[in-house]
Amino acid sequence: MIRFDGVGVAYAEADRAVLRDVDLTIEEGELCLVIGPTGSGKSTLLGAMNGLVPHFTGGTLTGMVTVDGRDTRTHPPRELADVIGYVGQDPAAGFVTDSVEEELAYSMEHLALDPPVMRKRVEEILDLLGLAHLRDRPLRTLSGGEQQRVAIGAALTAHPRVLVLDEPTSALDPTAAEEVIAAITRLVHDLGMTVVLAEHRLERVIQHADRVVRIGTDGTVVGGAPGAVLATVDDVPPIVGLARLAGWEPVPLSIRDARRSAPALRERLAAEGRAASPAATGAGSAAGSGAAPGADPVGATVLEAHGVTVTYGSVVAVREVDLALASGSIAAVMGRNGSGKSSLLWAIQGSGPRLRGSVTVAGRDPRDLPAADARRSVGLVPQDADDLLYLETVAAECAQADRETSAAAGSCRAVLDRLVAGVPDEAHPRDLSEGQRLALVLAIQLTAEPTVVLLDEPTRGLDYAAKRHLATILQGLASAGHAILLSTHDVEFVATVADRVLVMADGDIVADGPAADVLVASPSFAPQVARILAPSRWLTVDAVAHALGPTEVPA
């Protein structure tokens, strides 16, 4: 269906090729998963499939890519629209019209299909993806999962033979992500559609994949069966990590298969006598650090919020929330998109709207302080962290941060070096990797030495290595006495880093407790290890490894 013959892609300004020597064949009817660290060229590989690379992005393509026999060198994306549907990273950014139905019809209008055919296909796709009740809705009012499904539907109405999806679930909460994945697997199984998708969070899709294509940091590509490719990868989803630890063969990829292999491990853990105690599993340690979990000392309460209420017009985003944060603790807020997580963080920081309620940090409400002082009590790293950056170089941003906070020159740079090593001074902030950019923003906020650090969706777009590093950073901050509250959809990250989990729904906090208690009990928020080892309360592979003792861990 799709063939790459000796393909290389290079951009003029980059010192090395993004992709090189790619020989790859994707067969008809496959679900092909593209993995690789951030910035390794996943989007470039996907873009090369429908001709966006190089027709749209520029750069030099060597070798040949053919889709259904058509050469992308002579066929720009618009000429391939009838064989390959492409959905970019942010579906909302690709919407051309403003209502669901018109968006679905857009491609067909350009393929000059007859109006009766268009009408029929729109109805079919509305049913196939469960969008019929949304047909007249403005696209802007849809939730993230619905928008993603509309974007997929809009690509499908052209009846392409291949569907290419770039990180379709990265911005979605676990339930919405499952909806989208379910829609995709349905296309593969029921309609025989060929699907190629890139994804960071392998745990979500690995079980459905027929083939995994891994892009290395040097731009080379390895393709093969999921088990075989994963065997060559260090950063694996928890289910594979657990399988390696327990020595299961073949490596299970679905929870169902893993549970069938798990009884022996569960018994062994029970025999070790260390299972099932929240203290042993509650606060995980950074992957690989091997430190004793649960040792974080939880200090005095540094932030107290009472009756925090946020409304937008007649919509109550946050309803009379009470919250206390202790120094040295890491709390995670979870919940659906639109459940009020971000509004709560902004209201606590004082920069966002707050209708009622009080927040007290060291006797003062950050909202009543001037902005420059508010950030010394509560620092917030927003979801769009890039919004804070506006200067040309990393050095200039750091210097500006020092000036803003009247810190000694070089403070911000020192913080940044502590967070991640080797960010070049002269680099443009936009050229940094996602992880480095997040670290830069975090460093800028930490220069003010806030008592409480809030992070809104910090794990978006981070690969396993970057997330592991972020976990280490956050644990370091907590042990330095900061109170940390983060909002995220990433269950596995929460299991690794948080010692307390709050779940929000419809503006209320519906669950608040130690991570193990809240996560294990929840059908959508339970991490993979908990699902496999339930009813024992294990959250992370590291916790299990630690319980089994160091000698048991194979290299």
Next chain:
Amino acid sequence: MVPAGAVVADSRRASISLGTGRLPRALHPVAWWIWAIGLATAASRTTNPLLLGLIIAVAAFVVSERRSDAPWARGFRGYLIAGLVIVVLRVVYRILFGGDYGDHILVTLPEVPLPDWAVGVSIGGVVTLESVLAAAYDGLRLATLIICIGAANVLADPRRLLRSVPSALYELGATLVVAVSVAPQLAESVGRVRRARRLRGGGGRGMRALIGILIPVLEDALHRSLALAAAMDSRGYGRSAHVPLRTRRLTGALVIGGLIGICVGAYGVLDETVPPILGLPMLLAGTTAAIAGFAIGGRRLDRTTYRPDPWGGTETLVAATGIAAAVAMFVAGIADPASLQPSLIPLGWPGLAPIATIGILVAALPAWLAPPVRMPADVALSLPAASAPGARP
């Protein structure tokens, strides 16, 4: 499938749709625009406050009867407020800058002495009833024009109107669509970045703060535009548009030249002081050129329209009522010019010229003629639960 409660819930709309057997649907946007332009043309010919008030009332009535629940249909109040602001500003300016025309003195303001170079400009002084009325009438005329255009804007979905743009002007239409989508996002991203600036302690004042907001917003806008352009391209936008350069230039010249001709011609028809050659002849020449351009250009793009808006008898009728109002005003202007421009010296009460009044009232007919608006299915289904809990099965 539709519960009976849905019909009960909105008896007004229901009786219209059932009584005449007409199904709710959206009227062709061009029909609404012709109707509104007709009304606006009528308004431009008169300063009679009674006629202008009647035109506003007719526009407001039709809007209240035939407006949908879509987000773009909620702005009519804004146009009314804009109209009021225009009238007030006009009057205030006249009071401040010389209102000594006529002899019914309302009030005498202290005059501000101005230096010699400001000859002919005076601030304060005598304010007469005549000058205030003249300003108010003039302001009201402009306000009425804006309210008529506003009515068209809330009655016809601007995007559907863009879809009626002939395919020769397709790029222009598409550019407008992108602009329409990106503009609200720009406002949203300015808001987001300003909030983010506060997180860094505000970031100073003046130029520095402006750069702090501008750079992320522009980067974001650029990023979005590129993503949108990539998405449009991947979905077949601009497909098989292989047209020889000469044809493309010819089409562009004809269409743009024609449109300029139409603008100049329309201005000539509306303003009596312009040489007659710039009036009707120019309008006709412009229209011919534009149609020729569309005809040549229309052949080149191979694309179709999903659920095209049909143009039926109702559309013709609605458009005709607007034109009727304009024609009636022209006829009234020829028969009795004084009735359209109420006398200020000597002061006299404005009267309702019969022909003009009937013409304007005809333009209220679309409140019944136009088909009822289509409600989104989920709203229609949720109505019985909200308004008549007892009617639930």
